[in-house]
Amino acid sequence: MKLLENYDIAIIGGGPAGLAAAIGANEAGAHKESIIVIERDDKLGGILNQCIHNGFGLHTFKEELTGPEYAGRFIDKLLDLEIPYVLNTMVVDIAEGENGTKLITTISKENGLKVIKAKAVVLSMGCRERSRGALNIPGFRPAGVFSAGTAQRLVNIESYMPGKEVVILGSGDIGLIMARRLTLEGAKVKVVAELQPYSGGLKRNIVQCLDDYGIPLKLSHTVTRIDGKERVEGVEISQVDERLKPIKGTEEYYKCDTLLLSVGLIPENELSDSLGVKLSPITSGPVVNESLETSIEGVFACGNVLHVHDLVDFVSEEAKEAGKNAAKFAKIGKTSEENTITLTPENGVRYTVPSTICPENMNDTVTVRFRVANVFKNKYVAVYFDGERVKRTKKMILAPGEMESVVLKKEDLLNKGIKNIKICLED
Amino acid sequence: METKNLICIQCPMGCPLEVTMENGEVIKVSGNTCKRGEIYAKKEVTSPTRTVTSTVKVENGELPLVAVKTKTDIPKSLIFECMAEINKAKVTAPVKIGDVIIENVCGTGVPVVATSNVK
Amino acid sequence: MTGMLYDAIIIGGGVIGSAIARELARFEGNFCLIEKNEDVCTGTSKANSAIVHAGFDAKNGTLMAEMNVKGNEMMGEVAKELDIPFKRNGAFVLCFDKKDLGSLQELYERGINNGVKDLQILTREEALKLEPNLSDLVVAALYAPTSGIICPFALTIGLAENAADNGVEFKFNTPANKIEKTDFGYRIYSDNEVLETKAIVNAAGVYADEIHNMVCEDKLKIVPRKGEYILCDKKVGNICERTLFQLPTKLGKGILVSPTVHGNLILGPTATDIEDKEGIDTTKEGLDSVIEKASLSVKSVPVRSAITSFSGLRAHINHDFILAESADNFFDATGIESPGLSSAPAIGIHIADMVSKKLALNKKDNFNPIRKGIIHASELSNEERAALIEKEPAYGQIICRCEMISEGEILSAIHRTLGATTLDGIKRRTRAGMGRCQAGFCSPKVMEILSRELNLPLDEIKKNGSESKLAVGKSNKGI
Numbered sequence A: 001m002k003l004l005e006n007y008d009i010a011i012i013g014g015g016p017a018g019l020a021a022a023i024g025a026n027e028a029g030a031h032k033e034s035i036i037v038i039e040r041d042d043k044l045g046g047i048l049n050q051c052i053h054n055g056f057g058l059h060t061f062k063e064e065l066t067g068p069e070y071a072g073r074f075i076d077k078l079l080d081l082e083i084p085y086v087l088n089t090m091v092v093d094i095a096e097g098e099n100g101t102k103l104i105t106t107i108s109k110e111n112g113l114k115v116i117k118a119k120a121v122v123l124s125m126g127c128r129e130r131s132r133g134a135l136n137i138p139g140f141r142p143a144g145v146f147s148a149g150t151a152q153r154l155v156n157i158e159s160y161m162p163g164k165e166v167v168i169l170g171s172g173d174i175g176l177i178m179a180r181r182l183t184l185e186g187a188k189v190k191v192v193a194e195l196q197p198y199s200g201g202l203k204r205n206i207v208q209c210l211d212d213y214g215i216p217l218k219l220s221h222t223v224t225r226i227d228g229k230e231r232v233e234g235v236e237i238s239q240v241d242e243r244l245k246p247i248k249g250t251e252e253y254y255k256c257d258t259l260l261l262s263v264g265l266i267p268e269n270e271l272s273d274s275l276g277v278k279l280s281p282i283t284s285g286p287v288v289n290e291s292l293e294t295s296i297e298g299v300f301a302c303g304n305v306l307h308v309h310d311l312v313d314f315v316s317e318e319a320k321e322a323g324k325n326a327a328k329f330a331k332i333g334k335t336s337e338e339n340t341i342t343l344t345p346e347n348g349v350r351y352t353v354p355s356t357i358c359p360e361n362m363n364d365t366v367t368v369r370f371r372v373a374n375v376f377k378n379k380y381v382a383v384y385f386d387g388e389r390v391k392r393t394k395k396m397i398l399a400p401g402e403m404e405s406v407v408l409k410k411e412d413l414l415n416k417g418i419k420n421i422k423i424c425l426e427d
Numbered sequence B: 001m002e003t004k005n006l007i008c009i010q011c012p013m014g015c016p017l018e019v020t021m022e023n024g025e026v027i028k029v030s031g032n033t034c035k036r037g038e039i040y041a042k043k044e045v046t047s048p049t050r051t052v053t054s055t056v057k058v059e060n061g062e063l064p065l066v067a068v069k070t071k072t073d074i075p076k077s078l079i080f081e082c083m084a085e086i087n088k089a090k091v092t093a094p095v096k097i098g099d100v101i102i103e104n105v106c107g108t109g110v111p112v113v114a115t116s117n118v119k
Numbered sequence C: 001m002t003g004m005l006y007d008a009i010i011i012g013g014g015v016i017g018s019a020i021a022r023e024l025a026r027f028e029g030n031f032c033l034i035e036k037n038e039d040v041c042t043g044t045s046k047a048n049s050a051i052v053h054a055g056f057d058a059k060n061g062t063l064m065a066e067m068n069v070k071g072n073e074m075m076g077e078v079a080k081e082l083d084i085p086f087k088r089n090g091a092f093v094l095c096f097d098k099k100d101l102g103s104l105q106e107l108y109e110r111g112i113n114n115g116v117k118d119l120q121i122l123t124r125e126e127a128l129k130l131e132p133n134l135s136d137l138v139v140a141a142l143y144a145p146t147s148g149i150i151c152p153f154a155l156t157i158g159l160a161e162n163a164a165d166n167g168v169e170f171k172f173n174t175p176a177n178k179i180e181k182t183d184f185g186y187r188i189y190s191d192n193e194v195l196e197t198k199a200i201v202n203a204a205g206v207y208a209d210e211i212h213n214m215v216c217e218d219k220l221k222i223v224p225r226k227g228e229y230i231l232c233d234k235k236v237g238n239i240c241e242r243t244l245f246q247l248p249t250k251l252g253k254g255i256l257v258s259p260t261v262h263g264n265l266i267l268g269p270t271a272t273d274i275e276d277k278e279g280i281d282t283t284k285e286g287l288d289s290v291i292e293k294a295s296l297s298v299k300s301v302p303v304r305s306a307i308t309s310f311s312g313l314r315a316h317i318n319h320d321f322i323l324a325e326s327a328d329n330f331f332d333a334t335g336i337e338s339p340g341l342s343s344a345p346a347i348g349i350h351i352a353d354m355v356s357k358k359l360a361l362n363k364k365d366n367f368n369p370i371r372k373g374i375i376h377a378s379e380l381s382n383e384e385r386a387a388l389i390e391k392e393p394a395y396g397q398i399i400c401r402c403e404m405i406s407e408g409e410i411l412s413a414i415h416r417t418l419g420a421t422t423l424d425g426i427k428r429r430t431r432a433g434m435g436r437c438q439a440g441f442c443s444p445k446v447m448e449i450l451s452r453e454l455n456l457p458l459d460e461i462k463k464n465g466s467e468s469k470l471a472v473g474k475s476n477k478g479i
Helices: A016-027 A046-050 A067-080 A148-158 A173-184 A203-213 A270-275 A312-332 B035-046 B076-088 C015-024 C063-082 C098-114 C124-130 C152-165 C205-215 C284-297 C340-359 C382-391 C407-415 C423-430 C442-454
Strands: A006-012 A035-038 A054-056 A090-096 A102-108 A112-123 A127-129 A145-147 A165-169 A188-194 A217-219 A221-227 A234-239 A252-255 A258-261 A265-267 A299-301 A341-346 A349-353 A365-372 A376-385 A388-398 A404-409 A420-426 B002-007 B016-022 B025-030 B053-059 B065-070 B090-092 B100-102 B112-114 C005-011 C031-034 C091-095 C120-123 C140-144 C148-150 C169-171 C178-181 C186-189 C194-202 C223-232 C243-246 C256-259 C265-268 C306-316 C322-327 C330-334 C398-400
Touching: A006 A016, A006 A102, A006 A312, A016 A035, A016 A046, A016 A067, A016 A112, A016 A312, A046 A067, A046 A148, A054 A067, A067 A312, A090 A270, A102 C382, A112 A312, A112 C382, A127 A148, A145 A148, A148 A173, A148 A258, A148 B065, A148 C442, A165 A173, A165 A221, A173 A188, A173 A203, A173 A258, A173 B076, A203 B002, A270 A299, A299 A312, A312 A365, A349 A420, A365 A420, A376 A404, A388 A404, B002 B035, B016 B035, B025 B035, B053 B076, B076 B100, B076 B112, C005 C015, C005 C186, C005 C340, C015 C031, C015 C152, C015 C194, C015 C330, C015 C340, C031 C152, C031 C194, C063 C098, C063 C148, C063 C152, C063 C322, C063 C340, C091 C098, C091 C124, C098 C120, C098 C140, C120 C124, C124 C140, C148 C152, C152 C169, C152 C340, C152 C423, C178 C205, C194 C205, C194 C340, C205 C306, C205 C322, C205 C330, C223 C284, C243 C284, C256 C284, C265 C284, C322 C340, C330 C340, C398 C407, C398 C442, C407 C423, C407 C442, C423 C442
Parallel strands: A006 A035, A006 A112, A112 A299, A145 A258, A165 A188, A165 A258, A188 A217, A341 A420, B053 B090, C005 C031, C005 C194, C031 C169, C091 C243, C194 C330
Antiparallel strands: A090 A102, A102 A112, A127 A265, A188 A221, A221 A234, A234 A252, A341 A349, A349 A365, A365 A404, A376 A388, A376 A420, B002 B016, B016 B025, B053 B065, B065 B112, B100 B112, C091 C140, C120 C140, C178 C186, C186 C194, C223 C265, C223 C306, C243 C256, C256 C265, C322 C330
């Protein structure tokens, strides 16, 4: 598709977030031709295309879909709505142009290097996996050390096996899913080691992906050495103490040809950063307000580029809002910043998205999403307006691997003079 | 009387379930927060089932593989037999989401269907 | 005797072997470089500090001092000819204790005697003006403006490509297993062939002692000295502008903190003598010590921004290079530890001079010193880049999103002289996979391109050496 000079809304990334944002923008009244979805890969759907396991869409569609099926529903919708998109197109720069427009430099085989202008931008570039280097695991650097997602692509898309005897470091969902996937495809997954005393993945995945196949999960363990000069020959796993430091004398050696890493996801905000978008040191994603608007006016963020989600349903929900808000911005421009309320995460709550709310600008409700810092049992999630508790919800279990949320209503916030909302855990 | 502890996998809540059984019959499920948890617990301790997802070889397609799943869950004990049938299967492009790849996998009556599109 | 008789065979495709090959290519003759691995730049040359040292460190009167200062002077011109990145960013040697000011002065004087230009001793305040992130411990610094940073892959590959373009034959996966003296020179036995040559140049890095000992009466022993490094994200590449060394003290030789020529930040190296010549593993102790020592130099060490760690081996013999005709027509370029990279252009000339005189070779009149590097499309202006993509659309398809490397660059790396055949070969030529995701996203794509262009199945694509296949076979489908 040929890129035009001007758009109202440019959506950077055609994964689940970008697709929902485009649909949201269109539903909120943005003309289809005024929207463009820019995707760097050769198809829409993003990483869902390689997530062939089921478990997607329970919230949205009330049925369990696989990744490509879930993406397929949104892609079909996008095609039905005739919202334009380009593939194989990389955004290499976003800059501020005149009168608040954004200049987006794209490159592709088809359109060459093309700078387009947009009134509003939705950032939906997703995230990347933390690499071995970021962990400083000692040892050799042989072939056979893969991030779980890379291995997933090799197996599910390319039809090649990354290895036969596998150790997995990190119990994030992709690692758990790949443990089952590789087992089904004939590999032997020897162990999953997790640095933390709790798993980073969903409980159901531990049951379905590890327990079902008798794959041991070793909590409070990490890889302390990688062996093998050309191809992985084995790894050493050690137990860690409360400070997550390996304990001498607890080393165990696992012979294997592959080490998969599922050690966390990092929102991919290099573009946002170069544009000058303020990033949160906790989420590594943009700091946003109730409209999911970043520190730069007219630039919105949603999905895993904003903060890493565990369920794509919430990505879609959030992205739809971002798309709607972008459409609103493109139509009426700058909105009020008066009476802004700050949100403070406290006592076990690590962060909140958004981090500010301007009641004048919000829709009827705002969903505040957050993660907790540890595993907690039988705690209340409490909401305080200027020190006064207004809400508390009992939770049997809270875990860092599972995102939580509270919904705030406009009627409770508008013209109430509230300065601060605290979200915390309490007994 | 015996009790079994399970984690419910019906949704991301992952409720810890306690199933009380007598003579192979479930007499009580606790810890669940919804009806689906109870159904799951009963099934899990008597005849557990799983949906199997994998890939099937595609010939003459833009990609070498199409993603597939068992249309509904099948007995957990048949997972590897099911994989063997899936691994043997072959389809020719184009394949669309929902296309039946294997009509009746392992005699379960459950079809294996495509979950991705391959042109 | 059968087959070709070479005038000279260079053993070793590191930066030294490649520099010698390029200098020999200026002469008439048949030259061949043999390398035991699959590519050039796979040993010491691939894992070092990537610094072009000013030359104040080596003892006065040593070959090290002479080659370093000469090599440093030549580097600007060499980099230009080979179209590779090089920057004279300057260096500080940081002094952390007033008691050590005497040693700093000694270093200054040694540098002056070695012929290093523009050296200066700076007070803490003067140093801070130039490098505001220096730690509170710094009391003074020796400033060497001629110090530089370079890409060691680009230098080695550039030298090798230019040598090959000027007629030097390169044979990979060709170890020298045995060497015999013959009437006309030497016979080298490799895995699958036997090569005949009048002269040998030994540039075999950490293995140079084994090569030397096959021929010479006097025996050498190289101790591989391991150096561990941490490389950080480009986000923190601006913590300092200059290379920050530490003044060696009784507690040992310090480590450096430096930007790289590509804008990353490098910390290291440690120095541990080991036995294993392939022992390039990192250790917890080593990496911890890098972090600890780096914190002496700069205020806050950005450990969280680490993107990879690695270790390299220095071919340590004594305290000087051996550049000599150690046996009749057998020339050693051995013991080339730091500052070997800096000295490479000078060593190339030095050895080629010895060889050409001994063999009475004549200068060629058609040597072309110019090599065109791979176009780095992301460094072009928008207009230039647009024009390039229009001409060659492959430059419009980004493969490595972290370093913004296009398919065009990868194709160029595969199809040029001494083209890449492995993932690491692509990485060293284009930087694809060298960024913050460490090839997580691009490796399957680069594997696909390699497989397509080299006409190999995907599971034959390797990371580097023969046992380093990335996939272990096709999954069992449709059979």
